Amino acid sequence: MSEPGLRERKKQRMYESVSEIAIRLFLEKGFDAVSVAEVAAAAEISKPTLFRYFPAKEDLVLHRIADHEDEAARVVAESEERPLIALRRHFLDGLERGDPVTGLSDHPQVLAFHRLLYGTPALVARAHGHLERQEAALAEVLGGDLDARLAAGQIIAVRRVLAMENWRRISAGERMAEVKGDAVVAAGRAFDALERALDGRTEAR
Template sequence: MDEGLRERKKRETRERISDMAMGLFLSRGFDNVTVAEVARAADVSVNTVFNYFPAKEDLFLDRQDQVESMPVEVARGRAPGESVVRAFRRDFLDALKTRDWRYGLNEGGDVFAGMVAGSPALRARMSELHLRRETLLAAALAEDADADDDDLTPRLVAAHLLNTTRLLSDYAMRRMLAGEAWETIGPDLRTQAGRAFDLLESGLGDQFRPPDSAAPPRTRKNSP
């Protein structure tokens, strides 16, 4: 369905506010910019800003809904017989090859990381975001496997997977912030990623690997 005029105007307003906010954050730092200043730069009211972005941190993390849902999409998109570890390995290496933004490996990702590191408010918000991602992934894994409510395995697997990808991204960010060229960082990151996912696979093995063919669901112990 074609985008209606009202929807297009709302999208354009949101994009203008986001663009103006990011420009101010980049030039002056997140903590040194007020929402009122963003509103003036975007030629809207403060109330309009909050209609689109409930908190100042949302202006910076305007893709947070996508970021939260991505791990679930990776897990749900695994091929028949593919373990969840292999799915995340494949997805991370694809992002590394294409320098996609989803793991912060894109050009300019170091600027984003530097701004987060320099702002207590953004660091706190990122911690909340990481926890939310882990919770959503664990819930998806538990649902797919019909895991018992008291089974910690989905949460443990989710934590290991997301901590691994986060640490790999942090490794790249530290070197990018130090001024190293991607031509040097990229091959080293691929080696580190291979080792990391090998460790995960040796420990987690075939946890949450979909069957090659459909199988009847198992009965949960606490089901009525």
């Protein structure tokens, strides 16, 4: 894969910089208390320029997780293992690393971001689109037919519920070591259940 050009790198840096500034402001003052104009001023860009990069205010926050939209699809596409085996391994590896996307992280900044995301109704609503795009990308890799779409929906839902449970317990103050042990067991059970429910219908075509 070729390296991105200078223009693309500058564009990506702009995305990252404006998103981080916005998230900092939202964490300090609350999502609803910060206007798009205030974000633009803090980022030293015009409001129209900001909207060229981020069509909606919620996208300023969701940009941080945008690169996970095709994660499950990439795992399947790049693996020689059966899809569910590859996805199980990837999720368990994420738990071992404490990857924030698995919910198993007690880093203060990660917990604050998740509180912002899950505690703001507008962001929760906008995040549904993120989940739908995850499902669509995975379904395409699995074959694109109805069985593939049904399987993708179940797989993405299981990953989301597992991650939310981990985040919920850690944000409530439970110790990481205890949550991690339970999370590994829960993930194993969940993927076993997926194997039984899908009965081999997740073979990539």
